[in-house]
Amino acid sequence: MVASTAWVAIAVAVPLLAALASLWQGRWTALIVAVLAIPGSLLANVGVVWTVFELGVHRHPVGGWGAPLGIDLHVDGLAAAFLALLALIAAVITVHMLVDPDMRALSPRRRSLFWSLWYLVWGALAAMFVSGDAFNIYVTLELATLAGVILVSFGHGTTALFASMRYLLLGTFGALSYVLGVALLYGDTGTLDLALMAERIGSGAAPVVAAGLVTVGLAVKAALVPLHVWLPPAHASAPAGVSAILSALVVKAGFYLMVRFWFGPFVQLDGATWTVLGILGAVGVVWGSLCAIRQERLKLLIAYSTVAQVGYLFLLFPLVAGGAHAAAWSGAHYLALSHAAAKAAAFLAAGNILTSQGDDRLSMIARAARHHHLSLLAFGLAGATLMGLPPSGGFLAKWLLVTAAVDTGQWWWAAVLIAGGILAAIYVYRVVRLAYVTSPAEPPGSTGPPRPPGLLPVPMVAILAALALALLSVVLGFASAMPLRLLEIGMPAVVPPEPEPGR
Structure with missing residues (x-):
């Protein structure tokens, strides 16, 4: 493969072109567009990553006119990593939605609009990451x-x-x-x-x-x-x-x-702003986790978990301000990548259960467990990443952040990371316990009630899509050398100023 700055333009253009093509209301339009867009996007992003490894940080002037008169697409290791993960996760979710009974039940007009908007989100994010x-x-x-x-x-x-x-x-x-x-x-x-x-x-x-x-x-x-x-x-x-x-x-x-x-x-x-961002992130970790623990619906639990997991990312700012530059940079962004795979898997698994059972209340999880072993396995693997259990990508990322905090004497941020992991274990365990511990109302060995009538079964492809993303979040704990090396390319060498005395 030839290293070329043009790969980034292709990576942005493919989903945007797919958004336009999806407006055609043909019976097979969604499938044809996906078959063309997914390989094209993945290939372009492989080219982007390859180019970053070969050329390092580079810019691609759009239309040959660069800044300040024109527009430059800026690509470093961080942009390439987010761009590649976007293509991979969006591709798997696209496959899931192609077979999702709820999506297939839409009218042709609404389905066309949905797919056009879907690819627009994909393309807009790709353009934003390199802008x-x-x-x-x-x-x-x-x-x-x-x-x-x-x-x-x-x-x-x-x-x-x-x-x-x-x-x-x-x-x-x-x-x-x-x-x-x-x-x-x-x-x-x-x-x-x-x-x-x-x-x-x-x-x-x-x-x-x-x-x-x-x-x-x-x-x-x-x-x-x-x-x-x-x-x-x-x-x-x-x-x-x-x-x-x-x-x-x-x-x-x-x-x-x-x-x-x-x-x-x-x-x-x-420099005080960096600490304020860290404090807000720490509050988010605790508040989001406590709210997740209290939820009675699976999707709401996962949503509040996102509030908590986003909070971890903002610990990057005070850790870097305190002198933990490289470890904090790698740990925070690797956590973002690992969390992206895990949270996508968790929501797809929850969606499979909701589609099949018609309900995502935690009180109904025991019934779902008898029909959705693989979906609940996907949720469990994703939960391991959210908790930071080895050998997941979440464990490696949080280990880097804890190490950065301890090495620079900022033990309070390490305490937040550890406490957040314990709280995550509580809300993940709630789901696992309800799913796999026999309900007192049912005798041991009971197969439970049948799936409610009138609801469509979830295709195996949709179940495997959730499981694939969950496995990706775990594999990131093993195959970390190349992503971490990619994140270091173009890592800023500057350090924020110390807060002014008395502030």
Whole structure:
């Protein structure tokens, strides 16, 4: 394979072209588009990763016009890793949704709209991960958000509609905050390119206010506590595949962009902000876990778990500020990758149970266990990653973060990581116990009641899709050498300033 900067443009173009092709309301359109888009996207992303290993950090000028007059696609190890994981997870979820009985039951018009929006989310995220321009980031992030809002409304009943409206309102607030911050930055630096912005940014009040506005906007997108209230109802009400992509990668976009800004243009601004982000992340770990423990519906439990798992990622900022640069960088981003695979698997498994049983209440899990051994196995494997049990990818990532905290004397962040793992074990064990411990109301050896009539069986392909992503989250604990080496390519060498005395 030839190393070429053009691979990144292909990786972005394939899902966007698939979104346009999906508007055709043919009987086999969804299948044909998927058969063409999935291999094309995977091949392009293999090319992107190969090029990063061969050439290192590079830029691809769109249309031959680079910054500052044109637009550059910026590709380093972090972008390549997120881009490749997006293609892999989105491909598996696409296969799951192709055979999902709920998706097949849609009218041709609604099915066409669904698939077009689905590929639009995929393409917008791909473009966002490699964008080096603050305004293009805004455009792609809002494309993903607005398409995601409509996809959430494809869930059943008015609950999904209200959840999508809440998502829209808070997402709009986040977008407004972000774009106002970008406007201030443009006024201060005269550019929208992040690299040039980092060179020109001043030290007055305007950059500080801009940083605050951008951070608040991205915190909404990342569902960082206390700006997380849109996430649980949206993720719990959406179709299973939509919940999977939202939790796995859409919320990661806010964190990813926060890293791009605070390790780029904002790196020399007030160092106290890094600690504040860590504190909010720690609160999110505890609050999200406690809420997950209290839930009586499986999808809501998984959704609140996402709030907790996102909190871990923001521990990167205080750990780096405290001197744990390389280990914290690798650990936080490897946790994001591992969590993406695990959470997509968990939501697909929950969706399989809901489709077959018509109910995802935990009190009904014992009945589901007799018909969904593989789906519950997928949930258990994903849960091992969420808890951070060896040999999963979650264990390796949390080990790196704990090591970074201990080596730099920041033991309180290590305590948060360990406590979060214990709380995750509690809510995962709740599901496992209800699934595999015989209910007192049934005699030992009972096969339980049959599956409720009138509900369609879940195809084996959908079950294997959830299991494949769960296995991926575990395999990341073994096959870690190449992903970790990829994440180090282009890792920022700059360190934020110490907080001012008395602050």
